[in-house]
Amino acid sequence: MIRLFILLATCAVNLPALVLARHPNVVILLTDDQGTLDANCYGSADLHTPHIDKLAATGVRFTQAxxxxxxxxxxxxxxxxxxxxxxxxxxxxxxxxxxxxxxxxxxxxxxxxxxxxxxxxxxxxxxxxxxxxxxxxxxxxxxxxxxxx
Incomplete structure (x- = not known):
């Protein structure tokens, strides 16, 4: 009985991770009047956009639209x-x-x-x-x- 409880408790602890794995966060940033080279992750050498670059590095970027x-x-x-x-x-x-x-x-x-x-x-x-x-x-x-x- 104790083994069953430990097994169920272990599964319950991992349940939030399983739910998160099925439902990843989705964040879409839409900006007005932004050119294709207005962020480092798209090739800008003049503008510094570290937060956008971090999101781009860990997420999905649109490159053709x-x-x-x-x-x-x-x-x-x-x-x-x-x-x-x-x-x-x-x-x-x-x-x-x-x-x-x-x-x-x-x-x-x-x-x-x-x-x-x-x-x-x-x-x-x-x-x-x-x-x-x-x-x-x-x-x-x-x-x-x-x-x-």
Missing amino acids: YAHTVCCPARAMLLTGRHPQRNGVHFWTQGDMNAVKGINMALEEVTLAEVLQSASYRTALYGKWHLGAHRDYGPKEQGFDEFFG
């Missing part, structure tokens, strides 16, 4: 995995969450946050949303548990 010239379509592409002609966000949307409904990313669009939620992740967005011009189209309606911006 397409970007839209306006922030809203670029954000929608990152969150939906769909080109602006498919996700419906073609240009800049208003940032006023109390504005009249009109220019928004459709609620039917499945976002990365919604997919992560379905896999038992907690999701958060900190910063600029700019994908909905009305409170009904905010980040919490598109899969984010927490939003500050």
